[in-house]
Amino acid sequence: MPATITAATVAKARADAKPGAKRYEVVDARARGLVLRVGATGAQWQLRYALAGRDVRLPLGGIDAWTIAEARDLVGRAQAMLRDRTGVPDQDWLDRQRRAAGKAEPLPVTVAKPKDLFAWTxxxxxxxxxxxxxxxxxxxxxxxxxxxxxxxxxxxxxxxxxxxxxxxxxxxxxxxxxxxxxxxxxxxxxxxxxxxxxxxxxxxxxxxxxxxxxxxxxxxxxxRTLDESDAAGEYVPPLEELGRIVAICRSGAMDAVVAGAVELTVWTAQRRRAVAEATIDQFEAIGGGRGLWHVPPASRKTRSKAGTKKRPHVIPLPPAAWSCVSRALATATTKKSDYLFPQLRARRAGDAKTSIHPSSITHTLGFMPGVAASPHDLRRAFGTHGESRFGLLRSDVQSILDHAAGSGDVTGTHYSLHDGTHRTWPIMQTWVAGLLPYVDAAIAGLGPVEEIRAAIAAKRYGDQQRAAE
Missing domain, CATH: 1.10.150 (DNA polymerase; domain 1)
Structure with a gap:
């Protein structure tokens, strides 16, 4: 058991250290790793520590080489060096400590630096x-x-x-x-x-x-800095703004591919990456001007654990939402692309053309006149208005936003193998039906397409003259 080493302990060790004496050790309770070892050949201080899974003993010198206080200080510095990974207490280190304490003749030495002891910067x-x-x-x-x-x-x-x-x-x-x-x-x-x-x-x-x-x-x-202004809160786009976004997308004032991606984001409230990278084979027409969007696990935010299988997140698409997909499918087919929203040109010379970048949706929303929403604000609008205006439950909102599909759902993962649309169809129908009047009103009140196109160009380029041209 550790014991506090005192002057009496040292005096007894000095007396016990004689020929024929039985060897014993005193572990100091005040300095971790400090040991006073006593035997027939004398008494000496030792430092004990572990390095790379093995025990190391470093003799520090005879009992008279260091006082108790000096020995504790020496061991404390060694332990700090080990703890901070700035060096290893070895014989060279001990020699430097002796010279620094005036207990040995000083010699030119090269001090080991951390970069010499560890490989990585x-x-x-x-x-x-x-x-x-x-x-x-x-x-x-x-x-x-x-x-x-x-x-x-x-x-x-x-x-x-x-x-x-x-x-x-x-x-x-x-x-x-x-x-x-x-x-x-x-x-x-x-x-x-x-x-x-x-x-x-x-x-x-x-x-x-x-x-x-x-x-x-x-x-x-x-x-964060305290901000008590109204703007400090999270923005919830009003339904009128959502209607205006869809109206601008359908006006012909912007590129049809990006416009389709933005409109689908409004209808489905899905993440921008899932929308931008959607492939044609994810969409299924089911008749009556309706369809399904099978969002694959790879396009979703939550990741599957190794060895587990995550199923697609299926979004029902009522006629107004499916019409957006139908227009995009026609465009993608003419471009011979596997992506619903194909990019105009490859990102780098020699690369294959894939889909638009998710940031295209963000930028396009920012260019629209009279629109302040971001892609994430559109998801927030679905949750907020869905509950407060259209009577959806929190669980309804979660099922569409993909916040309820946790990895701990054993039943849903292994046993209940339907796509869940028996529950989500009424949710999407309620959302689309509630939003449609605002879309119709925005289309009726939209200004000339040339003015909208010019306003978008002005925001995009920051140059009114260039926009007018």
Whole structure:
């Protein structure tokens, strides 16, 4: 059992250390790893620690080489170095401590630096983690994480050994970003840094990164600036605005492909990536001017766990919504594309043409005159108006927004194998029927298409003269 080493302990050890004496050890209760070892050949201080799964004993010198206080201080510095992964207490380290304490002749030495002890700098660790993210996550997630961890604010960390970067260092950078007015960027950086550091501390990487578990626990961004204005709340587009969006989409004032994608987003309240990347084979006509949209698991936000199968999220499409799909199908067929909303040209020379980018939906909404909504605002409008104006239940809204399809639904995953549309048809019919009068009113009140086209161009290019031309 550990015991506090005192002057009396040292005196007894000195007396016991004689030929024929039985060996014993006193483990100090005040300095973890400090041991006083006594035997026939004398008494000496030792440091005990674990490294790479093995126990290490480092003799520190005879009982008279260090006082109790000096021995504890020496061991404390060794443990701090191990804890922070900035070095290893070995014989060279001990010799430097002796010289620094005036207990040995000083000699020229090369001090081991963290970069000599651990292989990865911040830039190297970032590359390794992003490789893993590219293997296990979607391309959009990879692009987002790479952008965040490579932002100019972090450039000063690139050549630093990972163990030398403290939570305080990152907290300072995050605080500076926050003070610059980029408060959401500061919060997002925290959301990316914490899993990055957690991965660095895992067994597969810890030996190269030098990061210990929990190194970034507690890292947070400063609180957001108080904003009590009406604009501080989340925006819910009124039904009149939703009607105006559909009316502009149908006016012919914009490219038909992007207009169709925006209109489908209004009718279905699905995420922009699911809409933009939709393929023709996901849509099924069922007669009566109606159809179904089978949104595949890969287009949804929640990810399936390894070894499990996630089924499509099926959205019923009443006639008004299906008519949007029908127009898009006709356009895609003429372009010989597998995508419902094919891109006009490949993103890079030599690449195959795929679908429009999800950001096209966001940008197009921003160009529309008299429209303030984002794609996510359209989802919020479905939930808000669906409940408050059209009498939908919260569970109804969740079933369309895909917030109710959790991975813990064993029955839905393995046993109840219908597509769920017996329940969701009435929900979508209620939504579309409630929205149609606002669409009709917006179409009736829409100005000349030339004026709308000019207003869109003016917003897009920021040049009224160019817009008029």
């Amino acid at each position: 911040y830039a190297q660790g970032r590359t390794k983690w992003l490789d893993e993210i590219g293997r296990t996550r979607r391309a959009a997630t990879y692009a987002d994480y790479k952008s965040v961890l490579s932002m100019p604010d972090l450039a000063g960390l690139d050549k630093k050994p990972l163990p030398s970067i403290s939570r305080g260092d990152l907290a300072g950078i995050i605080s500076k970003i926050h003070r610059s007015g980029r408060e959401s960027t500061a919060e997002h950086l925290v959301r990316v840094v914490r899993p990055f550091w957690k991965w660095l501390a895992q067994d597969g990487q810890a030996g190269k990164s030098g990061i210990l578990p929990g190194a970034m626990d507690g890292l947070t961004a400063p609180e």
